Structures are given as structure tokens and as C-alpha cells.
Amino acid sequence: MPLKKLKTDKADALTLEWVLHVKNYRLTLDKNHCVGCQICTLACPKEAIKLEKQPKTDGEKAKKAKVDMDLAKCNFCGICDVLCPYGAMKVTVNGKHALSVVEKESFPQLIRDIQADASKLPRGVECREICPLDLIKVTWQTADGKPVEDIDLLTDEERKGLKVKIDIEKDRCPCCRICEFKCPDGVLQVRKFINGKILIHPEKCPKGCTDCLDVCPIPGALYLSDDAKKVYPNEVFCVYCGACKAVCPVDDALELKRTSITHASLRSGAWNKALERLTSPVEVTKELKAKGSQRARDSVEKRLGWKAM
Amino acid sequence: MVRKERKKREPRKVRIGVFVCQCGSNISSVIDVEDLTTYAKTLPNVVHAENMNYPCSRQGQEEIKDAIKKKNLTRVVVAGCSPRLYEPTFQRCVSQADLNPWLFEMANIREFSSWCHPSTPKEATEKAKETVRMAVAKAKLLEPLQPIELPMTKKVMIIGGGIAGINAALDLADMGYKVYVVEKTESIGGYMALLDKTFPTLDCSICIEGPKMVDVGRHPNIEILSFADILKVEGYVGNFKVKIRKNPRYVIAKNCTGCGECRDACPIEYPNPSDMNMGVRKAISVPFDQAVPLIYTINRDYCIECYKCVDACGAREAINFDQKPEEIEVNVGAIVVSVGYDMYNPEDMENYGYGKYSNVFTALELERLLLAAGPTGGKVIRASDGQKPHSVAFIQCVGSRDVNKYEYCSGFCCMYTLKHAVMLKEKYKDAIQIYVLYTDMRSGFKGYEEFFNRAQKAGINFVRVKLENRRVTEDPETKNLTVYGETEDGKPVEVEADMVVLANAAIPRNTALGLAEMLGIPVGKDGFFKECQPKIRPTDTEIPGIFLAGACGGLKDIPYSVSQGSAAAAQAASVLGRESWAVEPIVARVNEDLCSGCRVCESVCGYHAINVEKMGDKELAKVAEGLCRGCGICSSACPMDAISMPNYTDTQVVAQVRAVLGRGEKS
Numbered sequence A: 001m002p003l004k005k006l007k008t009d010k011a012d013a014l015t016l017e018w019v020l021h022v023k024n025y026r027l028t029l030d031k032n033h034c035v036g037c038q039i040c041t042l043a044c045p046k047e048a049i050k051l052e053k054q055p056k057t058d059g060e061k062a063k064k065a066k067v068d069m070d071l072a073k074c075n076f077c078g079i080c081d082v083l084c085p086y087g088a089m090k091v092t093v094n095g096k097h098a099l100s101v102v103e104k105e106s107f108p109q110l111i112r113d114i115q116a117d118a119s120k121l122p123r124g125v126e127c128r129e130i131c132p133l134d135l136i137k138v139t140w141q142t143a144d145g146k147p148v149e150d151i152d153l154l155t156d157e158e159r160k161g162l163k164v165k166i167d168i169e170k171d172r173c174p175c176c177r178i179c180e181f182k183c184p185d186g187v188l189q190v191r192k193f194i195n196g197k198i199l200i201h202p203e204k205c206p207k208g209c210t211d212c213l214d215v216c217p218i219p220g221a222l223y224l225s226d227d228a229k230k231v232y233p234n235e236v237f238c239v240y241c242g243a244c245k246a247v248c249p250v251d252d253a254l255e256l257k258r259t260s261i262t263h264a265s266l267r268s269g270a271w272n273k274a275l276e277r278l279t280s281p282v283e284v285t286k287e288l289k290a291k292g293s294q295r296a297r298d299s300v301e302k303r304l305g306w307k308a309m
Numbered sequence B: 001m002v003r004k005e006r007k008k009r010e011p012r013k014v015r016i017g018v019f020v021c022q023c024g025s026n027i028s029s030v031i032d033v034e035d036l037t038t039y040a041k042t043l044p045n046v047v048h049a050e051n052m053n054y055p056c057s058r059q060g061q062e063e064i065k066d067a068i069k070k071k072n073l074t075r076v077v078v079a080g081c082s083p084r085l086y087e088p089t090f091q092r093c094v095s096q097a098d099l100n101p102w103l104f105e106m107a108n109i110r111e112f113s114s115w116c117h118p119s120t121p122k123e124a125t126e127k128a129k130e131t132v133r134m135a136v137a138k139a140k141l142l143e144p145l146q147p148i149e150l151p152m153t154k155k156v157m158i159i160g161g162g163i164a165g166i167n168a169a170l171d172l173a174d175m176g177y178k179v180y181v182v183e184k185t186e187s188i189g190g191y192m193a194l195l196d197k198t199f200p201t202l203d204c205s206i207c208i209e210g211p212k213m214v215d216v217g218r219h220p221n222i223e224i225l226s227f228a229d230i231l232k233v234e235g236y237v238g239n240f241k242v243k244i245r246k247n248p249r250y251v252i253a254k255n256c257t258g259c260g261e262c263r264d265a266c267p268i269e270y271p272n273p274s275d276m277n278m279g280v281r282k283a284i285s286v287p288f289d290q291a292v293p294l295i296y297t298i299n300r301d302y303c304i305e306c307y308k309c310v311d312a313c314g315a316r317e318a319i320n321f322d323q324k325p326e327e328i329e330v331n332v333g334a335i336v337v338s339v340g341y342d343m344y345n346p347e348d349m350e351n352y353g354y355g356k357y358s359n360v361f362t363a364l365e366l367e368r369l370l371l372a373a374g375p376t377g378g379k380v381i382r383a384s385d386g387q388k389p390h391s392v393a394f395i396q397c398v399g400s401r402d403v404n405k406y407e408y409c410s411g412f413c414c415m416y417t418l419k420h421a422v423m424l425k426e427k428y429k430d431a432i433q434i435y436v437l438y439t440d441m442r443s444g445f446k447g448y449e450e451f452f453n454r455a456q457k458a459g460i461n462f463v464r465v466k467l468e469n470r471r472v473t474e475d476p477e478t479k480n481l482t483v484y485g486e487t488e489d490g491k492p493v494e495v496e497a498d499m500v501v502l503a504n505a506a507i508p509r510n511t512a513l514g515l516a517e518m519l520g521i522p523v524g525k526d527g528f529f530k531e532c533q534p535k536i537r538p539t540d541t542e543i544p545g546i547f548l549a550g551a552c553g554g555l556k557d558i559p560y561s562v563s564q565g566s567a568a569a570a571q572a573a574s575v576l577g578r579e580s581w582a583v584e585p586i587v588a589r590v591n592e593d594l595c596s597g598c599r600v601c602e603s604v605c606g607y608h609a610i611n612v613e614k615m616g617d618k619e620l621a622k623v624a625e626g627l628c629r630g631c632g633i634c635s636s637a638c639p640m641d642a643i644s645m646p647n648y649t650d651t652q653v654v655a656q657v658r659a660v661l662g663r664g665e666k667s
């Protein structure tokens, strides 16, 4: 059977596939989880991923940008899978999740620093709806280990000795910290893995435009001014994914800069390049300096023709 | 200058001898040779005429030499057969009698008279007289010429390192010539390096080819230029200039030890063409373990530049991401072309379901499944479910012997199908049913018919079906297949099988045409390179110094390709062994006073042999004597009448025309 390269576009998912005689490589974009941000597009070493702005109909909200993947360029390396803040990309080999770039230590994994201390969770506190992406599940168990269906139905007596468990779908968590703020002190602690800076120049915004706000997946990361005329960022919650930037209709109304990405420590040219595209050459040389990787730094500097600080 | 002096020293009147050949009864049964001889004696300047049975025989040649001496002949005309066959013989003969070989002329009265007019002997004889009259008229005006000597570069290039090229290279290198092997892919070996076993002996293919590949790699006289493309070929026998691009591997050849640690560190896989894309290789890897030269290559189409390979390579420092393509020029005296063949992709013959049904394979795919080092570790399994098939149907002549596709027979498919069928049957015995649906079973050559017998005895079912009305269908649930066909007399044939294997046609290399153009050698109607003469000069091309070997000149199995490799090597050696190469002096001559540099000659020359160059303050046509084939097209195209062909000058041709029109000599 000849090699087949397939691309299937369904309502829920966009899939690329290589079907070999006894091996099957597949990259699936989960359209329900994808927010149309810039991360995969910038990170892809083969420039196989493109963002397409969606046309807007008057009076309606802006639509998130659409991710398209190029079957001829994709090599199923899985870097998009590793870096997607929302866990929307998945590479499988023969049906099994496979990230050989991580296995072979050729690309670092993101570090999602999310601490949950269930013991600090006061009884009776409703935790279920604090995550805008619905990634947190709080479950209670009776002292003898039986799951509690609805905590509100228990008597005070019954509530004694309950055990609580917090499960977080970390792979899909962009670390916006909303939960940390919403939850009582100390239960959840989240550190962002992408740091950066976001600025909106309201004077440059088209009149009445709220496109960025329309597509922002994190409630509160962008907000409307009191007179409901302008959009402002809130750096506390912004995850610097760039979904807003991807739809902004004017050139420099929205400035988004990523400065660092928290990741496992290892040497990788592919990482350096991804980082350079996601942040900037300056940030890369900084990171290389911190790592003491003289050779790699020299090569970046040689290419760019300037000396790092 | 030299020519003029010679003319001065030749005050004698032109004395022509005419020798009429009887050619057994080939000529004499139609033409009245006595009458012709008597007639020849009456022609101007003819001082001697005789007829004899075979002037080409040794005795005949002696008689001609005698006559030259006794009658003081200054020109010789033989009225016999075609100059293409015997002119060299007679030229040698007259030169032995101290006559310049170009003072010889041939009149073809066999092909032009006796053979084509057998029922009208009288008219045939008249025509023969006219032919002789023309030859005599021209002979009178012939001028003595000197052969042109070209220097010889004692090096040779083999283009294509398959089994044919490997044999040519080793033979020539052993004879002491410097050999360049230019191979397009990363490794030499060709198809044979991809095969599991070889018919009819079923010995392991790479086990017998591998040592030869290693020999090529190690031979002090051989330089392999692999992963390289031929860009341009210039020059002529003894003096070819070949421009080659060495494509970057991003691995420094001399530093790479072939250890494979980089491959182990590499995270990226891509479909391996050597496995017919059924298996994968790493973004830094070799196409197969026995590759020669054993140098790793990074495929930048897939590489993500993580530099894990750089770390793994460590102090060897063999990896260089900045490598650029490198162009080199190589001078050689002779070239052997051995670029092999491609395989036809049968997806467009929809009736076979290849590409549509997952359990339909090509023969080469099956070959890779049989191979222990192949993508399945030697397990023949279906693509649909990974299960071993219980029945396999082989379909022959898929694209071959089909006037709508490839009219020729691909030559080796019958035998490799027998090989595959026997290997499967002898391994799985009663657990497998095998059907071979064939049009004719072609098992010529040593040991092949015996192998066919072995297959029949092994319990393989042979079913003869015609090319027309063949069809494969699939059960969408089980993915099992049914093959429909018809016997020669129209009876339906239906075979159920878990797996179908197609013997798809082997076809000319897709690069063959481009290469042919660069080399100036023709390709035939079938798309394969054309030999100079298919029977007696099967490895010669029309271009002196360029030879063919193996499947690129028409499909051949391994033993045949090996023999051709050695044959081409011997041919090349017979060129390289000379101190210089003598060319016929019948090459275009440019009268520089008349030439206007208009380039018409340049545009009509099919051999790139005439080019306008700047000479002093004039632009003048210049002839590359090694390339000129003496066809004369430039001479007739030249608007200034500045180009002439020695011994085909206007004066000479006009004399012939006047002679045939009975106008006699121009006064």
C-alpha cells in the first residue's frame, strides 16, 4: 500500500495523518479547545501552521482566528502539542500519545506550576465554577472513602471527617491564575509559564472595536472601560497567548510581548528557535546567558550581527 | 600551406581504378557485372576496371593493392555494398598500397540496385552504371586527408552506481584507470541493495552485492561522488568535461564514522523511500545499514534543528548545518551510463485498486516486507489489520505489455514473482494459498525454467488470464480482495485473496531524458537509452566514448546487468587505452574570410559542435572537431557558403549531379 498523507477537516477537529503500512502518525487539532492564539503558529519549526482571521459580520462578535495546518510541511514532531497553552494539539503514533521530542530530550516540556492544597479548602466552599475553562474538579469523600454526590445534601454531622480532592487538567491549563484569586487563601497557587507585557493604545483602536475582548479566552484578562468604549488589559490574568493580537484589525493598537517561558531545563536548538520566535532574540540571548551556553549564544549573535548585553 | 605543396607535388593525371563486386550472387544475379565493368572503363580518368567475386575478402584486397601498384592508380572506386559496412576495410586496403585512404570512393550497387530491383535486371544494370559514373566523377575530385588526433584523458566516469555501474567501476579501476562513480542518491547499490533474495538461486541480495559495494568504496582508484547531480556535460571522447553538484548532507564526510549515535539521538522520523515509504527513517540517518559510502545525511525537510545530533557526535564534530552545495568539474576520457530504471505507479489503473484498497501491494513493496531488515522485520502482513495473509494473488503485466501503457515486456517480473511465490509457499506451506495470474510465463536464461518447475512443484496455482477485463474488488468489512479476469478464450476467472501483489511495469528513469540531452545520446521510442546497434553494439551509444550498461538501456535482470557493466568497462578501456583518439577528418571547415558570424550554423548543429567565438576583432564560427559528426547540415545551412565538408564539397557534389544527369564534366 502506498504511503497516504491525509488531511481531514471536521467540525470538531482538524487532522493531519501519515498512513504507513504499519505505522500511523496523526496530529489532531481539537477545535473546541483551540482559542486561535499565536503560540503554535510561532512555535512550529516547519512553519506548517497558519492563523487565518475570520471575517466578521456586522453587529456580531469577532470570531477567533482559525488555525490551519499544512500537510506537506508537518513532520509530526509534536512541538505544537508541547507548547499549546490550551492542550488543543495532540500527536499520536499508532493511536498512542507520542512526543518523541520530549522523550529524546530534544525539546523541553512547559512547566505548569500549579499547587493545590486541598487541606486548606474550607468545607462547603463551592469550587466548581472558579475555572473559566472548567479544568478543576473538586471531589469530596466520606471518611470511609465513598464519593459524595452533592455536598449540600449532607448534614453538619455527616460533613465531619470528609476528605477533599482537587483534580486539575493541567495539560489544558494556560495558568491564568483566576482560580488563585477566586479561591480562599492559599488553596491554589499558580505561576504563569508565559510571562510578558501587553499594552493597548486606545487612541489607535477603531471606534467601538472590541475584537480582542471578543476572542480572549480568559475572562477578565481584557475588560471594557466604564464608558464601554475602550478595551484595557489586566496583566494579572493575561496569559500572553496572543489570541487577541491575532484578530486585532490595526497594526500597533495592541502590543504583546512575551519575555520568558518557564520550561524544563535542557539544551535544544529547536527550543532556542521556538523561543526566539515566541519572544525575541534579546530574550533568547538572555536565556542562553543564564544557561551559560556560550556556543549557542555566539551563533545567535553571529546570525543577528549584534552583541548581547 | 601544407595542402598546396602537396598539390604541387602531384602533377600526375588522376588515374582511377574501378573494382566491381559480384558479392556472390547478391549483385551478379541481377546486374550484368561484365557489362558494368566494360562501361566503367569508358569513363573519364578510369585506367583500370575489373570485376571480382568478393573484393572485401583477403584475396580481393590483395588484387586491389596489386592493381594500385601496377597501374599507378591514384583513386580507387569499389562498386559493391554500403560504405557503412565496408568503407573502413577498403580504406585500410588502399592505405596499405600507399594511397591516402580518403582517395577511396564507394558506389553502392547492391542496396541501390540489385536488392531493390531484382525483377528488372536491365534497368538495374543501367542504374548501377549511373551510380558508378557518379562515384568516378567524385573520385576524380577527392582530396587526400589526414586523420585528426585528439588527446586522451585516462579517467572514466560511471553515472549511476547500481549493480551495472558497480561492475563497470570495479573492472575499470582494476585495469588501473581512475574512476568517478556519480550516484544521485545517498548510497550506491541501486535496486539490488533493496531486494531480499535473488532469483533463481534465492541467495541474499545484499550479501552478494554488499561486498562489491564495499570494494567500490575502498578501491584506491575509485572516487564515489554520491548524493550528487550531473549538471552539464561538455566535450567529446577523450576530453569530456562534466560539471557535478555535490548536494549537502550537512555531515562532513571525512569526520563521519558511521557510528549512528546521531541517529539514535534524533527525535524525528520520516517515511523511508528505500522502504517504499512503508517504514520510517530518522531525520539524520542512512537509507539502509549497508550504505556505501557510510555517511549520515540530514534531511532538512524534516529536521527541527534541535542539535541533539551535534551533541551526540561530540568531539568527532562531523555535523555542519552550514554546508552548501558544492560544484565541481571533472575531466574524463569516457563515460558509462548506468542509471537503471524507475517503477510505474499503478494508481492510475483503477481496476487494480492500488492506493484504494489497503491490501493491494506492488512487488517491490512485498520485497521490502519479505526482508528481515525491512519495515516489518520480515513479516509479510496486511496493511488493514497487520495479519498474515492466508492467500496471496500475484497479478502479472500491470502496465507492461500493454499498448495503452508500456508496450514492452518488463523482463524480470515473471521471475521475481516466481521468487516471491516460492519464498512464501516454502515458508508457510499449506497455511498459504498462492495464485499467479499471468499472461505468459517468461523464464528464458540459465536456471530460470528449472525455477519455474520448482514453483509448480511447490503447489503454487498458475492461472493464465488475458490483460483485458481484469478487476480487483474489496470486501469493505474484511478488506479481503477478489480478483476477476478472463482466460484467453473468454472464460471468467475469479480468485479470492487476502493480499494482492501487482507486478507493475519498470519504466525509464524520469531523469533519463534530461541526462540524454546533456550527453547528446538518443533515447528510443520506449524511453530507454538507445544503443548504437542493438545486436552487435549493445553497450555503445552513437557518441564515441559514451557507453551504456544495465537496465537504463532496456530492462535487464541482475546477471545481464552485471555482464553489461563489464562489457561497457571493456569498451571504455579500449578507448582509454589509446594514446590519442583519431577522428575522421570529415569535419566541417570554415572559410574565415567568408564567415559573417551569423550563428545559423550554431543553431542547426545537433551536436553542439560549431560555435561562434570571438577571434580578434571578428566573430567567427569554430568547429570542435571531436564533436563534429560530419553530417554537413551547417554547410548546407550557411548563408555565406563559408562552411564546407571535405570530400563532400560543392564542387564534388555538383560533379556527381552532373554525372548522373549525363552532362559530363563541367568545362
Ligand SMILES: Cc1cc2nc3c(=O)[nH]c(=O)nc-3n(C[C@H](O)[C@H](O)[C@H](O)COP(=O)(O)OP(=O)(O)OC[C@H]3O[C@@H](n4cnc5c(N)ncnc54)[C@H](O)[C@@H]3O)c2cc1C
Residues within 6 Å of the ligand: B159, B160, B161, B162, B163, B164, B165, B182, B183, B184, B185, B187, B188, B189, B190, B191, B192, B195, B197, B198, B199, B200, B228, B229, B230, B338, B339, B340, B341, B363, B364, B367, B412, B416, B419, B506, B509, B511, B515, B549, B550, B551, B552, B556, B557, B558, B559, B561
Ligand atoms: C521487485 C523486484 C525484484 C527483483 N528481483 C530480482 C532478482 O531476484 N534477480 C534479478 O536478477 N533481478 C531482479 N530484479 C531486477 C533488478 O532490480 C535489476 O536487474 C537491477 O537493479 C538493474 O541494475 P542497474 O544497475 O542497471 O539499475 P539500478 O539498480 O536501477 O541502479 C541504478 C543506479 O543509478 C542511480 N541513478 C539514477 N539516476 C541517476 C542520475 N541521473 N545520476 C546518477 N545516478 C543515478 C540510481 O540511484 C541507482 O543507484 C528485481 C526487480 C524488481 C522491481
